[in-house]
Amino acid sequence: MINKSGLQPGDKVTIHTCAEAGKYKGKIFTVASNTWLAGCRELVLLKEKPGGGFATMFLKKVGESK
Numbered sequence: 001m002i003n004k005s006g007l008q009p010g011d012k013v014t015i016h017t018c019a020e021a022g023k024y025k026g027k028i029f030t031v032a033s034n035t036w037l038a039g040c041r042e043l044v045l046l047k048e049k050p051g052g053g054f055a056t057m058f059l060k061k062v063g064e065s066k
Helices: none
Strands: 012-015 036-038 041-046 049-055 059-061
Touching: none
Parallel strands: none
Antiparallel strands: 012 059, 036 041, 041 049
């Protein structure tokens, strides 16, 4: 599978520019899975956030200025 986001298990990320971003402002999550596609979105599991996959387009690796 193509991993467009470059995220790997163990990476530290924050959530940005989505409806949940304000709720989790400043919280650091750990990527718990490889990416997979669901429809047209690339998803990963986050260890500290139960409830299924989270779209990688709303995740930013800690330390990146993207």
